[in-house]
Amino acid sequence: MNNRQLFLNHLAQTTDFPLAIEIERAEGIYLYGPNGERYVDLISGIGVSNVGHRHPRVIAAIQAQLEKYLHLMVYGEYVQSPQTLLAQAICQTLPSQLDNVYLVNSGSEAVEGAIKLAKRYSNRREILSCVNAYHGSSHGSLSVGGNEMFKRAYRPLLPGIRTIPFGEEEYLAHITEHTAAIIMETVQGEAGVRFADPAYFAALRSRCDETGTLLILDEIQSGFGRTGTFWAFESYGIVPDILVCAKGMGGGMPIGAFIAGKEVMGSLKTNPLLGHITTFGGHPVSAAASLATIQVIQEENLAQQVAGKAALFKKLLVHPRIKSCRHVGLMMALEFESFEVLKPIIDRAISKGVITDWFLFCDDSMRIAPPLTISEEQIAEACNVLLDAIEHQG
Known part of the structure; x- marks a missing residue:
């Protein structure tokens, strides 16, 4: 055959x-x-x-890492330079309050980790998402997706998920003191490239601050230079509490991340410890490729x-x-x-x-x-x- x-x-x-x-x-x-x-x-x-x-720089980084080591241990236990240098480089592209990077395998896993982190830190259970949002295809990420056609066959999904229209300020009132987080694509991808104006994002940030709700921005498609700034949210004058990325991050290698401040991210360390576990997250070859990708985007x-x-x-x-x-x-x-x-x-x-x-x-x-x-x-x-x-x- x-x-x-x-x-x-x-x-x-x-x-x-x-x-x-x-x-x-x-x-x-x-x-x-x-x-x-x-x-x-x-x-x-x-x-x-x-x-x-x-890209030649990405290929060279992969080849150099192949000469050193591949997988060594589940994420977060050993000090591995591809991971630490990548985390530093990512943080250098971001506002100072986003200084902790959790490396995972994909965009879906980044969303899973972000949802868990928001629930754990806030001790709340309600999550808001947007109509026609796409955040991945695993059970948790599908739960916060915004298209019922893709969800119907797999229900019941996560409880406590509510969906609001994207870009319509009046619906931000649905964010309350019971809301752990609202997850939103900075630019909606699978909805057909839909975007909102800076005033909407300013109101979103303000409402989250008023209610103690974490703002999760999904830049799985829009990050890493795609929109004309390294991160799409840079154009809107706000900073999320949690940022998720993948896709363009790896130069063709599988990798993703969810990113937050040290205080927020630290909630995964206790009650229970090992709040998120990933065996292959931040694989050293993928991490080396991702670091080279950042360097190419910046230097070129x-x-x-x-x-x-x-x-x-x-x-x-x-x-x-x-x-x-x-x-x-x-x-x-x-x-x-x-x-x-x-x-x-x-x-x-x-x-x-x-x-x-x-x-x-x-x-x-x-x-x-x-x-x-x-x-x-x-x-x-x-x-x-x-x-x-x-x-x-x-």
């Missing part, structure tokens, strides 16, 4: 219609098939490859280039079938009339060598989230293919 048959026969499938594109290697913004096919990756593996595929000024590159996409992607373009930096959503209009456009673009996608909770909009390393010439190349696909739709 060939690889495609093995994929379909033995690898667990998540839909009946996977893309099933066979990839042999990847570099920069490109993926390559076994017969020389070349694809522009306009979605960065869903927000992961912020510094491109196989990738976040500073985002606004110009996003503006070029907007300038080039003009067509009567495009109803709107929502974006925060290089988190972009091109809105079409319907999924039935959009799907053939995506299929044709892929057949012509440009990979894009739609959003879980917004299937009339095209996802554009390329590696931050994409050049102006590569943007023009990709946009030409997309415009051709749009023009020849139907």
